[in-house]
Amino acid sequence: MTVMQTTAGTLAPNATTEATGTDICSFPPPRHPRPDGQDRYTISEVVAVTGLTAHTLRWYERIGLMSHIDRSHTGQRRYSNRDLDWLDLVGKLRLTGMPVADMVRYAELVREGESTYAERRELLEATRHDVLARIAELRDTLAVLDRKISFYGDAGRTREEEGNR
Numbered sequence: 101m102t103v104m105q106t107t108a109g110t111l112a113p114n115a116t117t118e119a120t121g122t123d124i125c126s127f128p129p130p131r132h133p134r135p136d137g138q139d140r141y142t143i144s145e146v147v148a149v150t151g152l153t154a155h156t157l158r159w160y161e162r163i164g165l166m167s168h169i170d171r172s173h174t175g176q177r178r179y180s181n182r183d184l185d186w187l188d189l190v191g192k193l194r195l196t197g198m199p200v201a202d203m204v205r206y207a208e209l210v211r212e213g214e215s216t217y218a219e220r221r222e223l224l225e226a227t228r229h230d231v232l233a234r235i236a237e238l239r240d241t242l243a244v245l246d247r248k249i250s251f252y253g254d255a256g257r258t259r260e261e262e263g264n265r
Contacts, residue, residue: 136181139181139182139184141178142176142178146184165204197234
């Protein structure tokens with residue numbers, strides 16, 4: 101089983117690999133523009149679906165973040181639904197702030213197979229720890245903003261009340 105295998109069923113957002121036996125990259129699984137078997141997308145179609153640039157897609161391939169991308173008989177890249185799923189996961193990892201080097205390492209571990217599950221988990225747990233720390237920082241920042249907003253709201257009401265006297 102690989103990181104790219106997802107379930108089409110309805111699972112709880114916190115469903116685990118142990119419960120389902122399947123690795124769930126994101127929930128719910130993304131809807132694909134085309135069904136499996138008819139899923140050959142050009143780079144421009146992938147750009148339209150993902151919002152990434154063609155330059156970014158080529159760069160991902162060059163640095164090893166995207167493994168083998170099929171080519172047409174003319175050499176044009178042909179992406180699959182599986183590639184779209186991978187790009188969805190990469191997008192989520194980018195949002196976590198995971199360094200590109202760690203994303204590339206994760207991709208390498210996925211290609212190495214099931215024997216790397218423990219190392220993949222450690223990498224994802226470290227990223228999760230970083231995300232939780234950032235969330236805590238953002239909560240503290242939000243609390244400061246809320247206090248300031250409340251202060252200015254109260255100050256505005258006080259000025260209005262003094263002006264009405």
